[in-house]
Amino acid sequence: MPRSERTRNLVAVALITASLAVIAWVLATTPAADEDRVHALATRLKCPVCESESIADSPAELSRELYALIEERVDQGWSDDEIVAFFVSTYGEEVLLDPPGDARTALLWVLPLVAAGIGVALVLGRSRRAEAAALTEEERARVARALEERRRREAR
């Protein structure tokens, strides 16, 4: 790949990364509105009487009561952790749609990262090999000459 093209690509990647970082920073530092917090919490918690629906998605009467309870607790100033802890204390950890990040579930969290790391390493290794196999300037010139000669021969 010519150096100018590589530089352009690097600049593009850097710009995209910087934009994503700014968006992530703004999202992370802007306090969520109460109703957003309620919905986010209800999305994290499993409806206790459903197969695999969240409280936010379930139309079950119990889920509507649980949603109202989350709203009430948010209004009362409970933190997200306190609300989640309350649900775990009554319904158990199966109320969490995402497994908790502790020693027992460490593998669940680590394995996808390891798999992603292996994937990235494989892709990088392959692209490096492809780059190494790219033609030199001299070889490109020879190919161009051969093609030109063939075109001339076919034109006759």
Next chain:
Amino acid sequence: MTRRTWLVLLVGVIVTAGAAVVFASRFGTDPTLAPSPLIGKPAPEGAIDLVESNEALSLADLRGSIVVVNFWAPWCIPCRAEHAVLVAAAETYGPAGVEVIGVVYQSDEPAVIEFLDEFGRAYPVGMDARSRLAIGFGVRGVPETFFVDRDGLVYGKVTGAVDTAIITATLDAMLLEQPG
């Protein structure tokens, strides 16, 4: 014996020992009581509004008694079958300091009164506004029954209809631990 045979034997011994540990850890617990994160923890103290009355009843009011908290609904078929068992338990164990209370789950009062007219009254029954007591107990459906000891701690839980055997065994065990 070959090395492979020794390896198979070793794996067999480890698996058998693991299974033995798992079974042994279940000894001493009543296999018919259901698991709940509330076992051994303080029972929720939310109040219920007693039917056919303007009074409220809180579990805190019953501290010092062994309490059987039965979540039920008039539309629930297994609740019909267990009602007679709960009535008998209230009558038999009442003198020993056991209170049975019925907590109505997602239903309305006229249907509850109709049910009680048909199946009989022997213990307090109350409406659970917005299912708050049910949520506090982590109820998923009815019937579910919780046993609360004299200190207000949850002793056990039964999912589904209670029968005479489990209610008698559980209350006898609780009375043996806390005679009152």
